[in-house]
Amino acid sequence: MNYILYAVPFFFVLIALELLADRWRGVSSYRLADAINSLSAGVLSTTAGLLTRTIGLLIYTLAWQQLAVFELSAEPLWVWLLAFVFYDFCYYWNHRLGHERNVLWAAHSVHHQSEDYNLSTALRQTSTGFIFGWIFYLPMAVAGVPPLVFLTVAALNLLYQFWVHTRHIPKLGWFEWLFVSPSNHRVHHAQNAVYMDRNYGGVFILWDRLFGTFQEELDEQPVIFGVTTPLASWNPLWANAQFYVALWRDAQRAESWWDRLRIWFMPTGWRPADVAAKYPQAKPDLSQFVKFDVPLSRGQQVYAATQFSLYVLAGTGLLALAAELSTAALLLGLAWMAGGLYVIGTWLENRPTARRLELLRLALNLPVVWLALQLGLLPELPLLWPLLLGYSLLSLVALYYTPGERSTVAVR
Numbered sequence: 001m002n003y004i005l006y007a008v009p010f011f012f013v014l015i016a017l018e019l020l021a022d023r024w025r026g027v028s029s030y031r032l033a034d035a036i037n038s039l040s041a042g043v044l045s046t047t048a049g050l051l052t053r054t055i056g057l058l059i060y061t062l063a064w065q066q067l068a069v070f071e072l073s074a075e076p077l078w079v080w081l082l083a084f085v086f087y088d089f090c091y092y093w094n095h096r097l098g099h100e101r102n103v104l105w106a107a108h109s110v111h112h113q114s115e116d117y118n119l120s121t122a123l124r125q126t127s128t129g130f131i132f133g134w135i136f137y138l139p140m141a142v143a144g145v146p147p148l149v150f151l152t153v154a155a156l157n158l159l160y161q162f163w164v165h166t167r168h169i170p171k172l173g174w175f176e177w178l179f180v181s182p183s184n185h186r187v188h189h190a191q192n193a194v195y196m197d198r199n200y201g202g203v204f205i206l207w208d209r210l211f212g213t214f215q216e217e218l219d220e221q222p223v224i225f226g227v228t229t230p231l232a233s234w235n236p237l238w239a240n241a242q243f244y245v246a247l248w249r250d251a252q253r254a255e256s257w258w259d260r261l262r263i264w265f266m267p268t269g270w271r272p273a274d275v276a277a278k279y280p281q282a283k284p285d286l287s288q289f290v291k292f293d294v295p296l297s298r299g300q301q302v303y304a305a306t307q308f309s310l311y312v313l314a315g316t317g318l319l320a321l322a323a324e325l326s327t328a329a330l331l332l333g334l335a336w337m338a339g340g341l342y343v344i345g346t347w348l349e350n351r352p353t354a355r356r357l358e359l360l361r362l363a364l365n366l367p368v369v370w371l372a373l374q375l376g377l378l379p380e381l382p383l384l385w386p387l388l389l390g391y392s393l394l395s396l397v398a399l400y401y402t403p404g405e406r407s408t409v410a411v412r
């Protein structure tokens, strides 16, 4: 059962409520391109997850079958409660190392790239966390927590974290002591020096208090959201690759083989001495901080929002159909989603190639669907062809009448 699928409507209802709260209080915590970029990362992560999460689950199940010390049944309530707390403990270390080691930060940094903070930021998730993430939960398998219980508490943990990504909820008194809250998680998303690498808990903030990583939100230090090496892009594929590429480049440039190897596992930000001397990186001055933005015309924004909404629908459809689809179909679906979200990203960046790429995307939809049907990768859905043709024609007309924004210069 895919718990996230059933949560999708709630995510969007709550995002709509947050937008209303914005309007009511006369603030703006959303920017269209940023929200689309965050949600694109989420759609990509969920779609890729249909393939990648099997790996972690297989390893977990194998470890549980071979190494479990206790024989825990999924019946008693205490097993569930224990698993819920145990999971959050493992999550704390997964998350903490995700910030403290180069290669793990390369995966996790996706969640932190947004320079806004709202419920769409919660859905901004990495697509590569599966590579090392499973290691941190092996203790649960060894303790004997059954895979079904593990999967369920993992989903509950992730779902809990959704609501804390908002600027609308102030500090919550005693709650702040025990639980992860909007206030203490805002601190976690900050790039201010005083807030860096703090508040790693998923549900319980208690771990941070125990292991010395807690920091309270301070009135005199308004949070500046984002990462110190800004993404400066609306491309969700680049969002996932940015830090891996930076590490790869530095590894290539290093003289010593030892440095080339260890750079991946060193503390985040560590660079080989010869590389740092030859290619210095300036530390950004936060007092001069300006959010990444690209001006777009109203028409361009409406066009991007409409196309993106259709991708969210398609992504949800893929999630719903996943159990019936073959691995090949899922791979094709993932490639199709990734390509489309990439094109929407270039559109949001107002790149000179955006219109041509958009035409190519619309043109490719038809042969891709045809191929998927021929190969039996896609079930015969009613009205598929008329809907697809209608959509393509309407998009072409909209594209023709959408005025462009003249400036293609990104503001930073």
Ligand SMILES: [Zn+2]
Binding pocket: 095, 099, 108, 111, 112, 188
């Ligand atoms: Zn984090």
Ligand SMILES: [Zn+2]
Binding pocket: 111, 122, 165, 185, 189
């Ligand atoms: Zn977060």
